[in-house]
Amino acid sequence: MKSEFTPPIGKISNINGQCISLIGDDIDTDRIIPARFLKCVNFDSLGESVFEDDRKTLKGKHPFDLEENKKASILIVNSNFGCGSSREHAPQALMRWGIKAIIGESFADIFYSNCIAIGIPCLTLPKKVIDEIQNYCCTRFLFLEIDLKNSLAKSKDLNFNLEIKESSRKMFLSGEWDATSTLLDNKNLIENKFNQLPYIKFNTNLL
Amino acid sequence: MSQDTLFDKVWDLHKVSSLPGGSDQIFIGLHLIHEVTSPQAFGALKDKKLKVKFPDRTVATVDHIVPTDNQSRPFKDNLAEQMIETLEKNCLENKIRFFNIGSGNQGIVHVVAPELGLTQPGMTIACGDSHTSTHGAFGSIAFGIGTSQVRDVLATQTLAMNKLKVRQIWCENKLSKGVYAKDLILHIINILGVKAGVGFAYEFAGPAINELSMEERMTICNMSIEGGARCGYINPDEKTFSYIKNKLCAPKNEHWDKALRWWKTLKSDGNSIYDDVIKLDASKVEPTVTWGITPGQSISINQQIPLLDDLSPNDKLVAKEAYEYMSFKPGQLIKDTPVDVCFIGSCTNGRISDLRVAAKVLEGKKVSKNVKAFAVPGSEKVANEAKQEGIDQIFKDSGFQWREPGCSMCLAMNSDKLIGNQVSASSSNRNFKGRQGSPSGRTLLMSPAMVAAAAINGKVSDVREFIN
The missing domain is CATH 3.30.499.10 (Aconitase, domain 3)
Known part of the structure; x- marks a missing residue:
């Protein structure tokens, strides 16, 4: 486990760190954090339980247990990462373990929005490049410098252009990934919308 | 880009603004909450010194952690008891309607909302649960969200979202005897794969879908997310309307007539343009x-x-x-x-x-x-x-x-x-x-x-x- 956890705040433009590779398609949020750990009213202690069952099965050989990965903060995954349940506990657990950004072939929709909402950029690269990075990680340490402004990742040996949804990129650069205050800025528009929607007037019972 | 589908109509109706980054701010007509994904959201609201914006538009029940053998309180499992108590407290403090155990209306959130008539065509519905897509069976746009987004809906009744593309899945003919909605949706996910729906809303349509009861349609839309689609829906028809009629929260009297007139305008039709269309023969599906x-x-x-x-x-x-x-x-x-x-x-x-x-x-x-x-x-x-x-x-x-x-x-x-x-x-x-x-x-x-x-x-x- 990493030392003190501090959640990200404000603008996010550069993330530098060591990569940790996790191979597999369709890795679901039940695997990232099994349901029994959802019995909690805060996210504080989730970091140590990330991939709990997969790690137990691999008896110390899971990437999240390897000594050389203990300081890693950029997760390299394959396709449809984070599919399944909407539990934000999954990215919260990854973040509390130490993950600050994820690079993969593709991400499940709800997992992706959860990552944005808590300040973890999810970036994509073609399968070929991901395979290359994962192979590299098997034998050597890979330290990456992610530059969101230019959608680039740099290292000693490898450089590549990252892909990220333009709206997400802008939100990280401006700090608006923490959306509540931006949404609240449109207070009047929200009231107007509420008054315009036809069904608000239909339903008098309970709603 | 899709045009004039039910998805487009409902999305556009609920759009509050275009956000600086390029995503849309969408109003959420009905917000459903439960004990697992809401406590941290209420906590965050407190931290930010914010209140629930429209408490009437959020409805709660308890489902994930409840024991099914002995439901007497306190629950044997301390953590489960703590979670239900937290939900009770949050609902009470924020004046949110809560269907607790013994109320006669408690149950799995996606079973409860339709049977109360809360789920209606043309609404946007969000819940901190990926199977929220279930409610699309009524021609609503419904999708799962995470806890930070639950916080945003509580605080603003809106979400920052990118509009989804729309794929129509047209199901010809009808299911054979001994073959059910579950078989059909498993078959669809098998054909398209579990990630084909990423970035899409799925519109299920065609004779085989029209033939299904409302409950079977819910089974179909429920599993959209297993095909990667955060949202799945079916255009509303007479079956939809008669299912809702007279339910506890359904529009009554002159409101019913108005609702019905509006609901009938929502369907995708001959003018609708889809980002993608897939056709399959439902009569070929087996258990x-x-x-x-x-x-x-x-x-x-x-x-x-x-x-x-x-x-x-x-x-x-x-x-x-x-x-x-x-x-x-x-x-x-x-x-x-x-x-x-x-x-x-x-x-x-x-x-x-x-x-x-x-x-x-x-x-x-x-x-x-x-x-x-x-x-x-x-x-x-x-x-x-x-x-x-x-x-x-x-x-x-x-x-x-x-x-x-x-x-x-x-x-x-x-x-x-x-x-x-x-x-x-x-x-x-x-x-x-x-x-x-x-x-x-x-x-x-x-x-x-x-x-x-x-x-x-x-x-x-x-x-x-x-x-x-």
Whole structure:
């Protein structure tokens, strides 16, 4: 486990760190954090339980247990990462373990929005490049410098252009990934919308 | 880009603004909450010194953690008790309507909202649960969100979202006897794959879909997310309207007439443009069972588990993992696979029509002595209806345990869990590794009728042999 956890705040433009590779398609949020750990009213202690069952099965050989990965903060995954349940506990657990950004072939929709909402950029690269990075990680340490402004990742040996949804990129650069205050800025528009929607007037019972 | 589909119409109607980054701010008409994904959201609201913006537009129930054997309070499980108490407190403090155990209206959130008439065409619906797509069966745009987004809906009744693309899945003809909505959606996910829906809303349409009851349509939309689509919907029709009519929260009197007129304008029509259209023949679908660790890894009851060579390169990695985890050999038949546990319930298949179909199979028969079988009604209403119809008795007489409503072994957050590497025949929605509570437990997804057949024979069976 990493030392003190501090959640990200404000603008996010550069993330530098060591990569940790996790191979597999369709890795679901039940695997990232099994349901029994959802019995909690805060996210504080989730970091140590990330991939709990997969790690137990691999008896110390899971990437999240390897000594050389203990300081890693950029997760390299394959396709449809984070599919399944909407539990934000999954990215919260990854973040509390130490993950600050994820690079993969593709991400499940709800997992992706959860990552944005808590300040973890999810970036994509073609399968070929991901395979290359994962192979590299098997034998050597890979330290990456992610530059969101230019959608680039740099290292000693490898450089590549990252892909990220333009709206997400802008939100990280401006700090608006923490959306509540931006949404609240449109207070009047929200009231107007509420008054315009036809069904608000239909339903008098309970709603 | 799609145009003039129901999705476009409902999205545009609810758009509050274009946000600086380029995503849309969308108003959420109905917000549903439960005990698992809401406590941290209320906590964050407090931290930011914010209030719930429209408390009337949020409705709560408790489902994931509730025990199904003994629901007396305090719960035996301290953590579960703490979670229900937190929800009770948050609802009370924020004046949110809460359907608690014993209210007559408690149950799985996606079973409860439609049966109360809360779910209506043309609404946007969000809930901190991925199976929120269920509500799309009524022609609403409904999707799962995470806890930070729950916080945003509580604080602003809006969300920052990117508009989805729309794929129409056109289902020709109709399902054969002994083949159900569950088989159809498993088949669709198998054909398209578990990630094809990423970035899409799925519109299910065509004669086979029109033929389905509202509850069957909910089964279809429920599992959109298993195909990667955060949102799935069906255009509303007379079946939709008559299901809603006279429900507790349905519009009444002159409001009903107005609602009906508006609902009828929402449909996708001849002018609609889709980003993609897929057509399939529903009459070719057979009883379907999953064999692997994703809901896309399914086969018909009489098929063999696919050989690695028969799979596309992209599916091989997960298939290898699945053979190993499930202890299945490529080429093996799925039929006659012994099962240890049979579970009927969940937001996919825990409604009264699901229990009726299973009861028909079970009537006058006995559950195999090697099988632990239990049925968990989706809600208190479903449980009461089943009792009135004598369905609970049919289940009990056959050897099924009859439980109290909740999510139960769909995700095993209560004490209903697989043990070791037990195999379950389950009417739920996910066969992920460890999903049903044991890190080595194995799940075979199928229709409730197929679960009933498996319970009787103690092994995976073709339900058509029971109903002919």
